[in-house]
Amino acid sequence: MTRRVKSDGRAARWDGHREQRREEFVAAAVRAIDQIGPDASIAEIAAEAGVSKPVIYRYFADKSELLAAIGEWGAQQIADAILPVIAADLPPRDRVTAGVEAYFRTIEEHKHVFLLVVRHHDDPHGTVAGGKAMIAAGFSRILGDGLRELGLDAGGAEPWAHGLVGLGMTTGEWWLERGTMSREAMVRYTSEFIWHAFNGIAGEYGAPIAEVAPLRAVPPQEEQA
Template identity: 60%
Template structure:
């Protein structure tokens, strides 16, 4: 396959323009990688991804040093998609239990749409690397900020926000992997049980601090960057 002329660096040294082009092309190649993994499963090869993107393997390696870096970019794509679905339903005027249920449903919808991508990411296909490392950290950080802001608004200790957020991320990943692999339960049933678990955790925390749950049934004030649903 002849080299893709779009993928040649600029001859006149306009590095900023080339950087913008490079980021755009990387995003296009990540989208192609997701499509290839959806089609071929977690074992999708670099050749499969290059074919999906209609480029040669050397062109693909111009943008990603190796398969691990490409998988990490897919992991970041997945984390951003989760936050794009999750944060709008959490930051509404609905009662807290309804927001929990909507958030769980939004998360599971991503897994249902891209089960093969999720399996690749949680199985850590490339030895010695975790393609979800940055994504998990970004999601946990965002959830921790939302929890922390809520707790501070209620006038209670917010120190637990970070470990609770990481616990929620771990719970979601473990339950999601079980569900995608086993498929022994409908999405609605999984959503109900997972929502109940998270809700009763919040209910217990509220009781521990002596905060009426009605005080939680109001929208949370958070920085605008969180509402955009981006893993940071």
């Protein structure tokens, strides 16, 4: 007779505790970086979290791993701000402008965190790579749906989505570092660039977006009908 081993759930509880502590330390790191700047040290982050440096290193192998977690947090903040806006039931140009405004507003709220993340783009733990891929995937899905709704070739949605992510990173870094232009002006210039690029692409396919009915975000229940 095979003896059945009953799990006491301790491993699951530890995993949950560990993940919760990591999230708490990422939140503390964000607060410290917001206050001190992108050069905030692990000691300063630990002080903000109310622990010692060795405690931080129980949950993150090194500073690079902590930076990667901060990068994931930042990417999620950006995705949560932009994706619902550009998928909203609005005219296409309004969706572009609203998405660009949401992006610049979000990175301005955590200026030092954004600058820290983009400056460590070559980090071996993938500080930026995972977040870029997540946001680009969301852009690609929305672009592809919009192009197909217009009856156009959606094959370019993925590379164009990655191009948008790159544009956002470089213009965002320039704007935050230089500080010579208002957010309103950045939103206007960037949204004009993106709008005319995509309207021009649609025009190449014989269906300029400005000349067709506004794109409509289709609710999931309608898609399944």
